[in-house]
Amino acid sequence: MRERNQVSKLPLSARRQAATGLVLALAIVAAWACLHAYAMFVFELRWASLPLALAMALLQCWLSVGLFIVSHDAMHGSLVPRGGRVNDMIGGLLLFIYAGFSWRRMRDAHFAHHRVPGSPDDPDFSADHPSHFWPWYGQFLKRYFGWQSVVFVFTVVLTYWLAFGVPIEKIVLLYGMPAIASSMQLFYFGTFRPHRHGEDRFADRHNARSDNFGTAASLATCFHFGYHHEHHLAPNVPWWHLPAARRQASRDEQVTA
Template identity: 65%
Template sequence: MFGLVLGALIAGSWLGIHFYAMFVFELSWNAWPQVLLMAALQCWLSVGVFIVCHDAMHGSLAPGWKSTNSGIGAILLFLYAGFAWRKIRDAHFAHHKHTGEDGDPDFDTAHPTQFWAWYWTFFRRYFGWQSLIYVNTVVGIYLFVFDIPFMQIFLLYGAPALLSSLQLFYFGTYRPHRHGEGAFADGHNARSDNFSTLASLASCFHFGYHLEHHRRPDVPWWALPGARRAGVAA
């Protein structure tokens, strides 16, 4: 139940700020502080929405309620970027099964140390035609039906969404699984950041405690600091 409450707060805040930014807020030159604040919050909350979906994939959003996990995950993934639930879920399970090797859709075997090359591979694998059609449809409706200025759409919808993908990739994929940082602790081919709890929350909703997650994928995001203190990755 606690996970569902947190998930509702994250997703509700994300949607609330989005609708305010699109349909209430008026973009002007003297509103830049508010624009930057909303864009930063939307970027961070977008990361949170994906992490909520990630917990739904593992059944830890609503333990024991398979259909609830699937339903919430499917809705939020579609709203996030037009993603298909089963495709993303199956790809994530493949990541856990083949972490850091051939068959891992999150890993770039050709560029295991190069951030931008790996990110481009990651982006192409996940943001396919369905996502492009979805995003362009949303932008088109906002632009031509609701007459929202393009710059407002870009700054408060497009940019936070793109930056959130970079944030998720950097803290949730690249840092935990990159090569060239010493040997991995075990066959999970993952490492954890030594961030404080607050810094871990701010960076990627504790997804930087990544070895703990791979060893205990049933632990929800909000419980990962406790798992770390308990020595799950020791």
């Protein structure tokens, strides 16, 4: 009750941010849950339905990315400004649903990433492979997919398979593959592309760059997380407002040029 009162006393702009963020979060979570339930317990996987199954897997992958991005906003307090435990509860639940992740461990690691981005002390950065996707991704998996995530995934798979009789091939195609693909999508667009070393130099100490995608492509690739330099400049900006932050940054550059 106290957090609800705190939110209600926020300035109107902050209340709107909280309302918008929560509505979008609810839409993403509801879509993910409905599609997941349909895929596991209603949909019949046959050769004739394979194209639909692949489309569902792609959509589930994208929605899984959305779960993580919402939890990421909760880490920064941009989901519900000054929401306190509200952000902790929502972010922790979504990280657990995503892959059995620990909220505290992921949040602490992400804050460490923001303190020293692109440095050897950055837990998300590979100083040994700063330009190579697969070794860096392998290091990323080893760091974050620990025993807790393994136990969580195996528990879900065994429960669906043994307790509910869901065919294992359907679990693999419509649960396992979207989960793995979403981790690759998040890593590629949210970590590797923004922070990899290349011929171009980084603009500042954040060691981050932004994609030049349009709004629709940015949403499709990683819920605008590819506008990564803007995120590092203002971590309190929620994911859905990053395109506006990107446009403002472009206008500022034109004025100062």
